[in-house]
Each structure stands twice: as C-alpha cells, then as structure tokens.
Amino acid sequence: xxxxxxxxxxxxxxxxxxxxxxxxxxxxxxxxxxxxxxxxxxxxxxxxxxxxxxxxxxxxxxxxxxxxxxxxxxxxxxxxxxxxxxxxxxxxxxxxxxxxxxxxxxxxxxxxxxxxxxxxxxxxxxxxxxxxxxxxxxxxxxxxxxxxxxxxxxxxxxxxxxxxxxxxxxxxxxxxxxxxxxxxxxxxxxxxxxxxxxxxxxxxxxxxxxxxxxxxxxxxxxxxxxxxxxxxxxxxxxxxxxxxxxxxxxxxxxxxxxxxxxxxxxxxxxxxxxxxxxxxxxxxxxxxxxxxxxxxxxxxxx
Amino acid sequence: xxxxxxxxxxxxxxxxxxxxxxxxxxxxxxxxxxxxxxxxxxxxxxxxxxxxxxxxxxxxxxxxxxxxxxxxxxxxxxxxxxxxxxxxxxxxxxxxxxxxxxxxxxxxxxxxxxxxxxxxxxxxxxxxxxxxxxxxxxxxxxxxxxxxxxxxxxxxxxxxxxxxxxxxxxxxxxxxxxxxxxxxxxxxxxxxxxxxxxxxxxxxxxxxxxxxxxxxxxxxxxxxxxxxxxxxxxxxxxxxxxxxxxxxxxxxxxxxxxxxxxxxxxxxxxxxxxxxxxx
Numbered sequence: 001x002x003x004x005x006x007x008x009x010x011x012x013x014x015x016x017x018x019x020x021x022x023x024x025x026x027x028x029x030x031x032x033x034x035x036x037x038x039x040x041x042x043x044x045x046x047x048x049x050x051x052x053x054x055x056x057x058x059x060x061x062x063x064x065x066x067x068x069x070x071x072x073x074x075x076x077x078x079x080x081x082x083x084x085x086x087x088x089x090x091x092x093x094x095x096x097x098x099x100x101x102x103x104x105x106x107x108x109x110x111x112x113x114x115x116x117x118x119x120x121x122x123x124x125x126x127x128x129x130x131x132x133x134x135x136x137x138x139x140x141x142x143x144x145x146x147x148x149x150x151x152x153x154x155x156x157x158x159x160x161x162x163x164x165x166x167x168x169x170x171x172x173x174x175x176x177x178x179x180x181x182x183x184x185x186x187x188x189x190x191x192x193x194x195x196x197x198x199x200x201x202x203x204x205x206x207x208x209x210x211x212x213x214x215x216x217x218x219x220x221x222x223x224x225x226x227x228x229x230x231x232x233x234x235x236x237x238x239x240x241x242x243x244x245x246x247x248x249x250x251x252x253x254x255x256x257x258x259x260x261x262x263x264x265x266x267x268x269x270x271x272x273x274x275x276x277x278x279x280x281x282x283x284x285x286x287x288x289x290x291x292x293x294x295x296x297x298x299x300x301x302x
Numbered sequence: 303x304x305x306x307x308x309x310x311x312x313x314x315x316x317x318x319x320x321x322x323x324x325x326x327x328x329x330x331x332x333x334x335x336x337x338x339x340x341x342x343x344x345x346x347x348x349x350x351x352x353x354x355x356x357x358x359x360x361x362x363x364x365x366x367x368x369x370x371x372x373x374x375x376x377x378x379x380x381x382x383x384x385x386x387x388x389x390x391x392x393x394x395x396x397x398x399x400x401x402x403x404x405x406x407x408x409x410x411x412x413x414x415x416x417x418x419x420x421x422x423x424x425x426x427x428x429x430x431x432x433x434x435x436x437x438x439x440x441x442x443x444x445x446x447x448x449x450x451x452x453x454x455x456x457x458x459x460x461x462x463x464x465x466x467x468x469x470x471x472x473x474x475x476x477x478x479x480x481x482x483x484x485x486x487x488x489x490x491x492x493x494x495x496x497x498x499x500x501x502x503x504x505x506x507x508x509x510x511x512x513x514x515x516x517x518x519x520x521x522x523x524x525x526x527x528x529x530x531x532x533x534x535x536x537x538x539x540x541x542x543x544x545x546x547x548x549x550x551x552x553x554x555x556x557x558x559x560x561x562x563x564x565x566x567x568x569x570x571x572x573x574x575x576x577x578x579x580x581x
Contacts, residue, residue: 163423163427166416166420166423166424166427167424167427169413169415169416169420169424170413170416170420170421170424170427173413173414173415173416174411174413176370176373176407176411177407177411177412177413178413178424179370179373179395179396180368180370180395180399180405180407180411181399181404181424181425181427181428181472181473181475181476182395182396182398182399182400182427182428182476183396183424183427184396
C-alpha cells in the first residue's frame, strides 16, 4: 500500500508537469486554433533562462524563476507576433509545420547559447526528501504540485474573471463577433502565447530540478504530454489538467509495477511499457469519446 | 429634409451627418463586385432603414462601415465612409467601436458558451472605466429585464428572442452613438419581432441613431424615419419611410400587398426587370 501511494504521489507530480504543458497547448489552440508543437521548445527555453538568471545574473532561485517566466512570455508573444500572425487563415498543415520548425529553432538556439553539456540548475530542493507517515516524498515533487496548482489556479481566476480572460473566451468562441465588439484578437493571441510560455517555464524548471539536470532533450515532455491533451479535450483547459494527472499517475504506476521482482504485477508487460501506457489510455478513451473527456464535439481534428 | 436625398447632403458637405457613405464600391477576393457605388446617410438620432433582398449587399455595406471587410477578403475600391464628416474607411473594428459605432451582427452571434453576464462584459471590452461599464450594464438591464433574470445562465440556452436581446444588449455596452442592426427580426415569431421593434424605438429615443438592415420591410419602415432600397449593390430608391411604405413597387415587392392578381412570381420578375432598366 505504501508503495502504491508513493507511486501515486510521484505520478501526481509528473501529472502536474503534464498539466502545465497541456494547459499551454490548450490556451493557444483555443484562442488561435494553432496546435503548437513548439511548446516543448518553450519548456526548455524557460528552464535555460532560469539557469541564466540564477547562475549568470546571480539572482536567487525564487527570483530567477519569475524573471525567466517573464522573459519566456515575451519570447512567446514575440513569436506569435512575428511568425504566426502571418499564418492566420493559412492551411492548418502549413501552420503545424511552422510550429515544428520553431521547435527545432528553439532547440538549436538553446544549445548554441548554453552548449550541449548537461547543466545543474542549482535548485533549492536537490534530491531531498521528507517522510510523511511512512511515505518518502521528494521535496521537488511536493513543490511541483504546489507550484502547478498555484499556476493553474491563477490561470483559472484570470480566465474566468478578468477583462482579458472574458475577451479570450469570447474570441475563442467566435472571433469575428469578438472583433466586432472591439476586442483586439491580436492582443488575445499574444496573451495566449505569453501564458503558454510562462507555464512552460515552470514545467521546464521542475523538470530540470531535483538532480535531473538541464539539457535540451527535455522538450520531449511536450510529446509525452500530448496524450493528456487529447485525452482531456484539445479545447478544454480543465480537461488539460485532469488529462495530465490521469496520464501522470497511470504512467508512474505502470513504471512501478512493470519489470521483474516482487509486487511487480505487470511484469508480463516487460520493462519500459510505462512510456507506451499513456498512449494506450489515450486510444481507449478516444474510442469512447472521440473529442476527449471535456472537449467540444465539433473540434476540428488534424 | 423632405424629398431631398440625404446622401446629397454629404456630397455637398451641408448639414450634419453621423454616418456618411458616398459612392462606395466593395470587391471581395479582388473579383466579386458587391457594392457598386452606394451612398447613404444617417443623421444623428435618426432611424434609417436599409432594405433589400438576399445578396443585395446589405451585410457587405455594414462590414465596410465597421471595418470587418478584411476578415472576409473584402476591400473598398472606391468611395468614402465618414463618421462626423471625417473619413474612417480602413479603420480597424476596435477603433470604430471606440468612435461610437457598434453593431448587432446577422444571426445574433452571441458567445453561446459564456454566461449572459460575460457576453455583456465582452461587449463592454472597450469601456475602460468601471463606472462607465456599470452604467451601460444598468441601462441594458433596464431595456431588457429578461437578461437580468438570466444573467448567470449560459447564453446558448436562451430562446431565439432572448438571444437577439442579448446580442443587442452586448452591442449597447460600449454606449454607441450609432447602432447597426443586421436583420434583428430574422427567425423570430411575429410577436417577438414587435417587441424588438419597440425596443429599437426605445433605444433610439434614448439618443442612439440606428441603421436598421432588414428584409422585414413592414417592421423596418414602421419605425424608421428614412429608408434606402438596395438592389444588386446599388441604391435603387430612397425616401422618407412613410413615402416608401406608400410606394407601389415597394408594397408589391417587399410588403407583398400588391393589387389583386399581381402577386405571382412572374409579376415579381417583371418588376425586377423593370427595376434593372431604370436603375
């Protein structure tokens, strides 16, 4: 039982990371209709910016993160402005290819600035653990859950109650009608990208923290988060979170019980099945609900 | 004003015009000519009706005025649009809303996933002051008491008439000087249409000028001061509303109350042909 709870807890932390990345996808998709494959690039950019702010500029860690979030948000908004705004009204396939291109550019930019070597983010948690009722909980995991929860809560308050949030929801529903009311669709697009980049930064930092190390391959998280997005529904921010947590816990439980040894009930699956499991869950749920758990029925699928 | 054509007053620069359109030509995708030199004028505080069949160019005219043309790959190739006598063609929609021009789009286009209240908040996006927003909100609630009852509900669940009222309320949130209404009677029961007409008069009485685009000519002309008839991208007739109501051609074609035996499709076709020659 302890083992199970521990696996669930670590899975929740992983799911929180997925939720952050997935939220970025959803926010951009909802308001601009673009499936942004460059999301992973923003994740690593944010993490490297944090490294830079912490080590090069000498800011304390808790300041380095928000500074990196702000810079990454600016980069996100600028990307939208310079590149994607020109793609408005172009075929979805072309837009997707552009975002994939952006992913490669971000990857290369990061390695050319900070190099190929794995870097130490210098986080305050390292591999420290706390013990609660017999459970060994990584401090980093606790903080991941807390920070993700705070970021998601802040997003929902903003989305629901602020003037910009209302404008974003209106634009997502009917862009022309929103524009006719004097809402600036451009600003909505820019803000969406900025939000996606800011939450991606948190995901990147938590991913590289705790002894994992910082390297440009971390952008794979965005691909791993994809089942979470599809599962929750491409256009549902709430779905992104539920999907992220389901996938995180599933993956971690599978990882814990696969392979060989005592209590490895899923041993017959062999090792390494945990990275396949999210896609299995995704496929099963899509067979029952083709538009995801919370998605809108008429979402255009690509 | 009498028989004098309102559009002429802009051309000569006389009188005051809130919205002026002169010799407007609009082309979609660089090939489809939809407006072929339209002129009209909306004086402050008036109700002007714009009548015309499907495809006459009514909605296009509204798009040209509100700055929504680029979203439809449309372009003004000739002519002017003026607000308070100043040229405004080519401005973006947000600027037009801030300048005092707001519209209810055809088919209502409410934000169905948002609550009634959030629809109104989205409508008041350009209003920066809290007090201004509050005031506009109270005014809308006064005009449409039903919206106050439904304010927490998701707009998609409102009835057609209520959605039309929400759409109008949303457009009133920026407190416009000119409200453009595109077919507010579309798909509504006659009793609701009557109610909408009454509310339009009330909005007008509070000082907002109205450009009413309609196929329901009876309703439009019963509340309008002046009317224009648009056909194939041209204004084929314009006169004070009572005059248009009494006009035999208009009665025949738009009101369906011609002389006995002259209501067949063939007669309508004859009418169309005659119109094309005289236009």
